[in-house]
Amino acid sequence: MADSPLAPPRSFRWARRVFLTLLTGFVLLPVYVMLSGSLKPLADVSGKFRWLPSGLTIRPYIDMWSTVPLARYFVNSLIVAGSATVLSVAVAVFAAYAVSRYDFRGKRVFTVTVLSTQMFPGILFLLPLFLLYADIGNATGIALFGSRGGLILTYLTFSLPFSVWMLTGYLDSVPRDLDEAALVDGCGPLGALFRIVVPAALPGIVAVAVYAFMTAWGEVLFASVMTNDTTRTLAVGLQGFATLNDVYWNQVMAASLVVSVPVVAGFLLLQRYLVAGLTAGAVK
Amino acid sequence: MTAVTTHTLEEPVAKSPPGPAASTARRRPGRIRRAGLPYLLLLPALVLELLVHLVPMVIGIAMSFKELTQFYIRDWGTAPWTGLGNYRLSVDFHAPVGEALLHSFLVTVGFTLLSVALCWLIGTAAALFLQDAFRGRGLLRALFLVPYALPVYAAVITWVFMFQHDNGLVNHVLHDQLHIGAEPAFWLIGGNSFYALLTVSVWKGWPFAFLMVTAGLQNIPGELYEAAALDGAGMWQRIRRITLPSLRPVNQVLVLVLFLWTFNDFNTPYVLFGRSAPDAADLVSVHIYQASFVAWNFGTGSAMSVLLLLFLLVVTGGYLLVTSRERRTSDG
Numbered sequence: 001m002a003d004s005p006l007a008p009p010r011s012f013r014w015a016r017r018v019f020l021t022l023l024t025g026f027v028l029l030p031v032y033v034m035l036s037g038s039l040k041p042l043a044d045v046s047g048k049f050r051w052l053p054s055g056l057t058i059r060p061y062i063d064m065w066s067t068v069p070l071a072r073y074f075v076n077s078l079i080v081a082g083s084a085t086v087l088s089v090a091v092a093v094f095a096a097y098a099v100s101r102y103d104f105r106g107k108r109v110f111t112v113t114v115l116s117t118q119m120f121p122g123i124l125f126l127l128p129l130f131l132l133y134a135d136i137g138n139a140t141g142i143a144l145f146g147s148r149g150g151l152i153l154t155y156l157t158f159s160l161p162f163s164v165w166m167l168t169g170y171l172d173s174v175p176r177d178l179d180e181a182a183l184v185d186g187c188g189p190l191g192a193l194f195r196i197v198v199p200a201a202l203p204g205i206v207a208v209a210v211y212a213f214m215t216a217w218g219e220v221l222f223a224s225v226m227t228n229d230t231t232r233t234l235a236v237g238l239q240g241f242a243t244l245n246d247v248y249w250n251q252v253m254a255a256s257l258v259v260s261v262p263v264v265a266g267f268l269l270l271q272r273y274l275v276a277g278l279t280a281g282a283v284k
Numbered sequence: 285m286t287a288v289t290t291h292t293l294e295e296p297v298a299k300s301p302p303g304p305a306a307s308t309a310r311r312r313p314g315r316i317r318r319a320g321l322p323y324l325l326l327l328p329a330l331v332l333e334l335l336v337h338l339v340p341m342v343i344g345i346a347m348s349f350k351e352l353t354q355f356y357i358r359d360w361g362t363a364p365w366t367g368l369g370n371y372r373l374s375v376d377f378h379a380p381v382g383e384a385l386l387h388s389f390l391v392t393v394g395f396t397l398l399s400v401a402l403c404w405l406i407g408t409a410a411a412l413f414l415q416d417a418f419r420g421r422g423l424l425r426a427l428f429l430v431p432y433a434l435p436v437y438a439a440v441i442t443w444v445f446m447f448q449h450d451n452g453l454v455n456h457v458l459h460d461q462l463h464i465g466a467e468p469a470f471w472l473i474g475g476n477s478f479y480a481l482l483t484v485s486v487w488k489g490w491p492f493a494f495l496m497v498t499a500g501l502q503n504i505p506g507e508l509y510e511a512a513a514l515d516g517a518g519m520w521q522r523i524r525r526i527t528l529p530s531l532r533p534v535n536q537v538l539v540l541v542l543f544l545w546t547f548n549d550f551n552t553p554y555v556l557f558g559r560s561a562p563d564a565a566d567l568v569s570v571h572i573y574q575a576s577f578v579a580w581n582f583g584t585g586s587a588m589s590v591l592l593l594l595f596l597l598v599v600t601g602g603y604l605l606v607t608s609r610e611r612r613t614s615d616g
Contacts, residue, residue: 008416008519009518009519011520012520015413016413019410019413020410020413020414020424023406023410023428024424024427026487027427027428027430027431027487028427028430029446029453030431030439030442030443030446030487031430033442033445033446033453034438034442037442037445045445045451046451047450047451048450048451048456048460049451049452049453049455049456091328091329091332092329094325094326094328094329095325095326095328095329097325098322098323098325098326099322099326101322102321102322104322104323107322110326110330113333113338114329114333117333117337117338119596119600120341120548120593120596121547121548121589121593121596122548122550122569123548123550123572123573123576123585123589123592124341124344124589124590124592124593125336125337125340125341125344126573126576127344127347127576127582127586127589128340128341128343128344128347128586129336129340131343131347131360131582132335132339132340132343135360153332153336154336156332157332157333157335157336157337160329160332160333161333164329189321214433214435217435218435218436218437218551219551220436220437220550220551220554221550221551221554221569221573224554225577234435234437235436235437238437238441239437239441239555239558241441242441242444249445249448252441252445253442253445256439256441256442257438259435259438260434260435260439263433263434263435264430264434267429267432267433268426268429268430268433271426271429
């Protein structure tokens with residue numbers, strides 16, 4: 001191994017060791033602070049910072065639910081992110097199927113337009129969307145502003161462009177012969193989509209779902225404007241801890257950890273698919 | 285999101301049908317009915333994008349020409365037109381509003397350039413160091429993605445705790461343990477807030493660069509390295525002569541995407557500082573947010589947003605033009 005001309009020299013291995021150690025420390029520092037902070041008694045987080053807790057307690061995990069209405073925020077976030085994910089994936093599957101399997105006039109315009117919306121600053125849409133939702137509410141009685149529905153609608157379009165783009169890549173990798181055989185066998189195009197293409201592209205669909213969920217779960221800007229007390233999501237609600245007169249940092253850390261677990265676990269479990277999808281498309 | 289730009293760049297070579305003759309022959313039966321199908325499949329996506337992105341954008345541009353203050357918010361259509369008034373106000377750099385916007389813009393540019401450079405550097409270095417298999421590599425790869433996977437607000441609020449003046453980790457380490465500075469520093473107000481923001485932004489952003497570069501490295505054929513090694517090129521030379529040049533196409537996209545994300549970032553400064561950021565870290569998205577929702581002046585806020593959009597369009601267009609020309613000259 002050491003004799004191979006491709007083996008890294010000592011200088012490289014040392015540089016690697018030093019760099020990766022430092023980087024791991026940088027990456028894990030906040031994770032450690034979050035985890036240890038969530039298990040510390042209040043005195044530990046109100047006074048000087050301590051690397052090691054003076055004692056371990058799970059009180060923060062119990063008390064955090066009553067300091068702010070965390071459970072309600074949690075439910076709101078679950079409903080909003082869950083619905084946005086399901087809808088976004090469904091819409092994206094249809095669109096990606098069209099882009100992947102058909103040639104039609106305006107295809108390029110469609111992809112370029114949809115994707116370019118991603119580069120625009122969110123703040124540009126925020127103000128008009130705020131007014132547009134209010135107008136739709138006044139005109140039709142459908143309450144979009146301040147409701148979970150409005151937020152779901154908004155978030156679903158946030159993940160849509162990337163989902164369509166990534167799924168198109170996935171569907172392209174599903175052999176056309178498969179769905180053409182299904183068409184010959186008398187399935188309609190939709191039958192071919194649901195019976196053949198969707199099952200074959202399931203890893204891609206799962207990856208897109210994770211991405212959509214993460215996007216909706218973590219969004220702050222629109223949530224801060226478009227929710228009210230009953231529809232507030234975690235993204236805004238968690239900051240409620242910080243605006244209290246006394247900040248219970250151990251509870252803040254416990255709450256941060258609890259809201260992170262679903263997405264980090266999902267991401268790490270499915271990262272291979274997400275990375276593969278990213279690779280397939282991004283580095284084509 | 286990422287690859288947005290790649291896609292637009294690479295689109296012309298996208299998949300073509302197996303052959304014009306073959307496909308028309310196959311599609312002839314029921315062709316008219318079938319021709320509408322792709323549009324039908326696209327309809328939901330199209331309607332949603334129109335409703336949430338394109339229509340609001342048009343309204344936003346219209347709003348920027350109106351005097352849209354809190355008095356007209358209930359029925360914004362009735363707000364009086366002011367022509368270019370909002371724009372004049374935004375770019376009058378001798379008056380407070382324009383001066384503050386210019387300051388915020390310059391802070392954002394500086395912040396973005398530093399953050400993108402650091403994210404790229406760390407991400408590329410990490411990807412290169414993890415290129416060869418060694419024990420623990422899989423674990424490190426997963427760990428390095430944690431900042432990317434954490435919800436922004438949970439991660440940033442942890443940094444807020446770390447940056448606390450009296451009970452935070454940063455001051456404990458810097459002041460109590462390393463004895464740097466006579467007094468513990470303030471990190472979330474005053475001049476230091478810029479570095480606090482930069483630290484959090486890099487912590488949050490570099491894994492994405494790592495991800496993209498890792499993906500790019502997998503597409504470099506191994507024979508290239510072997511051939512170079514046989515020619516006597518050492519590890520560092522191989523990195524400089526083969527790896528980095530091969531990563532060019534990935535880097536071109538990566539840098540643009542990082543730039544747009546960092547420039548438009550709202551979540552990080554908003555959670556870090558709250559509704560009004562300190563002057564030294566007054567990023568333009570938070571600045572506009574404040575001008576609109578705290579001062580309730582939507583007209584001026586919209587004008588600022590449009591100016592921001594124009595700036596981003598010019599930068600992106602220029603960037604794509606330069607990089608595609610470069611690519612063409614290097615290809616031929």
